[in-house]
Each structure stands twice: as structure tokens, then as C-alpha cells.
Amino acid sequence: MADERLPLQPGATIGVMGGGQLGRMISQAASRLGFDVVVLDPEENSPAGRVSRGQIVAAYDDPTALNVMGRVCDVVTFEFENVPAAAVEALAAGGALVAPGPTALAIAQDRVDEKTFLNAVGARTVDFVAVESAGDIVAGLERLGAPALLKTRRDGYDGKGQVWVRKASEAAHAFAAIGERPAILEARAPFQRELSVICARGWDGKVAVYPLGENTHAGGILRTTVAPAVTDAATQRRAKRIARAILDGLDYVGVLGVELFDLGDRLLVNEIAPRVHNTGHWTQDGCVCDQFEQHVRAIAGWPLGPTAAHARIEMTNLLGSEVDRWSRLAGRADTRLHLYGKVEARRGRKMAHVNRILPPVAD
Structure with a gap:
């Protein structure tokens, strides 16, 4: 850890570019660790802004907004990969600590560049x-x-x-x-199922990898993730090798989501997300240190937290009007409800998720 500004002390300010549900949950995790959060988002009263110390309402590439973020924040991160890479580069060029860095963001924003990079570091794709x-x-x-x-x-x-x-x-x-x-x-990939692995890397190069999750989709949108996935040790080792190769190849800092095709005897990478990830929401109720706290720890220069699962979880996204079931879901003893604070429940929009505790897998 070469930067003398690290580790950040409690009371420091973390900047989050993006005010959606991922930014909201990053902010909530940061608050538990004693940090303040300032959000940059063009939408007033954003879900993340409402649980943070403050929000700058401006475009992501607004020079004045970026200047303020760089001055008031001790480290800046982002919650989704469509933040302009040039904006992140401008922050870094101005001397701000930015994690993950602009290289990871730029690669993830172009699918050809992404797959070219992945194959170059030995993380095979279709x-x-x-x-x-x-x-x-x-x-x-x-x-x-x-x-x-x-x-x-x-x-x-x-x-x-x-x-x-x-x-x-x-x-x-x-x-x-x-x-x-x-x-x-x-x-076309002749895969048996889609898996994902949530992983993290600190400023010191140390890596932490969560157990694999198994995902199901409907209409191109993630519906459920069950984790830890039922899989053998060899598959988990393959996933860890892939995760480390990508993290080290990007000199990455923070949490990264890696979507995988399971072909039985091998894994192929579908895509990567340089941020906390929907398929990692299960960690909120299945692990001592969830992906959001892990991300905050990593970018703040703190030790990475444990990744072992203490429960098996089925995470289900609530889309659009499905969120109206909140009252019934909130009354279930085996389910924990995570609402995003979005005002308009549009069709297909992610409004919340629920984590249901599953019985252990029989030996």
C-alpha cells in the first residue's frame, strides 16, 4: 500500500458516482464503518443520495462537479459501468484516489476490448x-x-x-x-448453467473470493441467485484462478463481479462488472462481510473481510409491481427484504430483492 493517504480513517468521505440501488447499499455499508458518503448523480433525490451525507446533482462529466468530488472525497468509486471513463480519468489526473481505476471501467465498457483482455490473461471466453x-x-x-x-x-x-x-x-x-x-x-456456448463469482482486491494486492452462485434469468434479467452453488471443489478452484487473473491483470481495487458459463469440465467468462454486482446480493445475509462492506474495505485500504458463507441463500429480484408484495414478504421468518427506495415501479425495473435462507444441502 504505497499511498500515504491509506488506510482511510473513520470519518473520511467516500464519493460514489451513481445514485441507484448499488450506490445506496455501498453508502449504507460505508456508514456502518464510520465513513461519510457524497453521491454524484444527475437525478435529484436519488436512492443513494437519500441515505448519504450529501448529493451533488450534476452530470457525471460535469467539470465543476468532478472538481468538488475530488476535493471533498478521500476516495471515489462508482456503482455502475456506464459512468464515462473520461470522468474517472479526470478525477485520477486531478490527484483523487479512484477505485476501481479508469482502465477497468474503460475495458468493461467495450465488449470487444473486454473479451480481448480476458483471453489475454488466461480467462477464456467464447x-x-x-x-x-x-x-x-x-x-x-x-x-x-x-x-x-x-x-x-x-x-x-x-x-x-x-x-x-x-x-x-x-x-x-x-x-x-x-x-x-x-x-x-x-x-453460442453449450453451457449447463450460469455461475458467478464475486471477488475483491485491495490496494496491497491481496484477494478475497466468495463462493460461487448459480443464476437463473428470465427475459434477459436476473431473477434468482442461489449461493453457495452446489458444485465440486475443482470448479470452485477454477473460478478462483479466473478471478485472481482478472483482478491482477487490471491491477484492480474493489469488488468485481464475474459471470461464468459452466461447461462441466471448464468455465468460460461471459462478462465482468467492475463494481458490486446483483449476483452478490446473497452475501448480505449469507456472509459476515457482504460484498458492499467488502468494497468499502478494499477502496479504503482496510483489511479485506471474510468470505465464507454461514448460510445458503436464494436471492430473488423484485421487478416493477412485484415490490407491492413487500408487506407479505416482510412477515416471513426465513426472508429478509431489501427495498431500494425507488419512487416509480416501472415494468422490469429492479425495485428490491429478497434473501431467503435455504436449508443446508444434504451430504
């Missing part, structure tokens, strides 16, 4: 080709086989900005469907 035109899709299908998944290179989440291409004659329609934007075409 085969892929970069796409600039419908003709590239046709050529890509010849190389990768059909069907293949077309995704925009940038932006897109929860299944948005992507479409399956089943034959060459669909190339033009598929390219139009994603707005004829730069894209990536990914080979």
Missing part, C-alpha cells in the same frame, strides 16, 4: 468477432457457426441491445435491430 456492418455478421457466422449472439459493443444491460442471429439471411435485420451500431458477435 469465440467472437467484431462487427461494423451486416457483412461482418455473415462472415462471423461462417467462422463461429449459427446461431450466434449479436450484442452492441457498448451500453446494453439486462438483455437490451442484443439479438440472436440464426442464419446469414437474418444479418441485415439483426444489425438494424441494434441500431446498426458497432457490435460483437459471440459464438
